[in-house]
Amino acid sequence: SPPRSSVIIIGAGISGVSAGKVLAENGIEDMVILEASDRIGGRIRKDNFGGVSVELGAGWIAGVGGKESNPVWELASQSGLRTCFSDYSNARYNIYDRSGKIYPSGVAADSYKKAVDLAIENLKSLEANLVGEVNEPPSSPKTPIELAIDFILHDFEMAEVEPISTFVDFGEREFLVADERGYEHLLYKMAENFLLISEGKILDNRLKLNKVVRELQHSRNGVVVKTEDGCIYEANYVILSVSIGVLQSDLISFRPPLPRWKTEAIEKCDVMVYTKIFLNFPYKFWPCGPGKEFFIYAHERRGYYTFWQHMENAYPGSNILVVTLTNGESKRVEAQSDKETLEEAMGVLRDMFGPHIPNATDILVPRWWNNRFQRGSYSNYPIISDNQDVHDIKAPVGRIFFTGEHTSERFSGYVHGGYLAGIDTSNSLVEEMRKEKERKSESQTFL
Numbered sequence: 007s008p009p010r011s012s013v014i015i016i017g018a019g020i021s022g023v024s025a026g027k028v029l030a031e032n033g034i035e036d037m038v039i040l041e042a043s044d045r046i047g048g049r050i051r052k053d054n055f056g057g058v059s060v061e062l063g064a065g066w067i068a069g070v071g072g073k074e075s076n077p078v079w080e081l082a083s084q085s086g087l088r089t090c091f092s093d094y095s096n097a098r099y100n101i102y103d104r105s106g107k108i109y110p111s112g113v114a115a116d117s118y119k120k121a122v123d124l125a126i127e128n129l130k131s132l133e134a135n136l137v138g139e140v141n142e143p144p145s146s147p148k149t150p151i152e153l154a155i156d157f158i159l160h161d162f163e164m165a166e167v168e169p170i171s172t173f174v175d176f177g178e179r180e181f182l183v184a185d186e187r188g189y190e191h192l193l194y195k196m197a198e199n200f201l202l203i204s205e206g207k208i209l210d211n212r213l214k215l216n217k218v219v220r221e222l223q224h225s226r227n228g229v230v231v232k233t234e235d236g237c238i239y240e241a242n243y244v245i246l247s248v249s250i251g252v253l254q255s256d257l258i259s260f261r262p263p264l265p266r267w268k269t270e271a272i273e274k275c276d277v278m279v280y281t282k283i284f285l286n287f288p289y290k291f292w293p294c295g296p297g298k299e300f301f302i303y304a305h306e307r308r309g310y311y312t313f314w315q316h317m318e319n320a321y322p323g324s325n326i327l328v329v330t331l332t333n334g335e336s337k338r339v340e341a342q343s344d345k346e347t348l349e350e351a352m353g354v355l356r357d358m359f360g361p362h363i364p365n366a367t368d369i370l371v372p373r374w375w376n377n378r379f380q381r382g383s384y385s386n387y388p389i390i391s392d393n394q395d396v397h398d399i400k401a402p403v404g405r406i407f408f409t410g411e412h413t414s415e416r417f418s419g420y421v422h423g424g425y426l427a428g429i430d431t432s433n434s435l436v437e438e439m440r441k442e443k444e445r446k447s448e449s450q451t452f453l
């Protein structure tokens with residue numbers, strides 16, 4: 007029979023790695039980490055583009071400068087990660103229409119305020135409808151500027167409508183990671199504490215890359231894990247850190263199947279797709295300087311190449327623009343060729359900056375939705391939810407413990423959510439193992 011370890015961790019993103027670190031700190035060294043891809047990091051991933059390091063997944067440390075210290079900010083400070091302060095709030099003063107005119111700041115500020123009021127109104131009516139009071143149907147944005155602001159508000163800045171725990175607890179500032187070693191450097195630093203690493207390479211044979219888990223067979227005695235390449239691993243416990251999108255897919259089958267309360271909760275959680283498209287240019291033609299980092303394109307189609315950022319603050323002279331798409335637009339663009347996407351993006355840029363701007367020399371389109379090890383960018387719980395779903399998604403099923411950003415009650419969707427979830431799940435497992443040991447020694451006393 008296959009060698010049996012105490013714990014198998016499935017997935018080596020931030021939550022899997024922080025879970026492993028806590029196990030090691032508690033003396034549980036005989037763990038195996040099975041990771042489907044050929045690297046650690048998961049949704050924290052850099053790539054070289056236009057001569058610099060860009061973040062395809064998580065880019066910001068969100069929630070800094072508040073009453074409590076964000077643990078990811080602490081990790082970043084300890085390892086000297088290079089970051090830049092980002093101020094999204096200026097974006098509303100750089101809204102372009104399709105003829106390249108910037109909306110006057112008064113008009114933009116008014117539209118913004120109206121959109122925030124409307125969103126608050128709609129939220130109230132949603133709450134009222136939930137308790138059975140009949141309410142006015144929510145009104146919806148219509149003009150290009152209204153649509154653009156609605157997109158920014160709902161897909162980026164809900165904080166102005168609803169308190170978001172990340173900003174309440176850790177502060178409202180956000181810092182962009184701009185480090186050649188990438189955001190993932192934090193994971194390597196963490197892994198160094200319990201895995202054998204030399205010159206940036208993990209040599210520890212407890213970490214197994216390219217191991218796609220396809221089946222979990224679980225019973226009162228333990229868990230048998232089968233991978234796509236036909237390997238079998240056995241453990242007393244499993245920590246499963248794959249994303250909510252993967253849990254919703256049929257990549258991993260459970261024998262016996264997960265109970266209904268579990269699968270229903272998993273189905274209820276929305277998956278957000280968030281795509282940062284990088285474009286490289288021979289020279290820069292967009293405004294730079296204070297308050298210009300972010301700009302918005304107002305189009306009659308909601309979310310059509312709406313949110314732009316230049317990378318001059320992070321990497322001066324890099325001549326890179328980033329445009330962010332979400333959900334339907336992300337899926338649409340993932341399905342087409344990068345050449346088509348480049349043409350669309352150039353059309354939008356020509357609307358804003360005129361016909362004479364140079365063509366992009368390179369484009370990078372991450373595909374988080376079609377990646378079968380991700381199936382989306384992050385979890386998105388309905389605004390009005392009573393936390394029961396996240397409890398159910400997090401709750402262990404027999405010997406299978408769940409972790410990942412989607413199991414974080416306060417910080418789902420964020421890097422710090424994943425980090426804290428890993429710690430939390432491992433602490434619960436360590437407690438469970440202690441209890442099991444106690445039960446065993448008690449029953450032995452009886453014998």
Ligand code: FAD
Pocket residue numbers: 016017018019020021022040041042043046047048049050062063064065066067068217218219220247248249252257258280281282374378379380382383384409410411412418419420421422423424
């Ligand atoms: P993951 O990183 O997904 O780790 C799970 C691991 O499991 C992966 O490595 C995966 O390959 C592996 N796996 C999957 N299936 C299997 C299988 N069958 N067998 C074995 N292994 C498997 N957060 C922020 O705080 N700030 C941001 O600015 C930010 N921006 C984001 C932008 C994008 C485009 C994306 C995608 C995410 C962003 N996030 C951001 C969210 C943040 O990246 C995630 O919350 C966090 O990284 C999730 O970590 P995790 O460990 O829960 O999951």
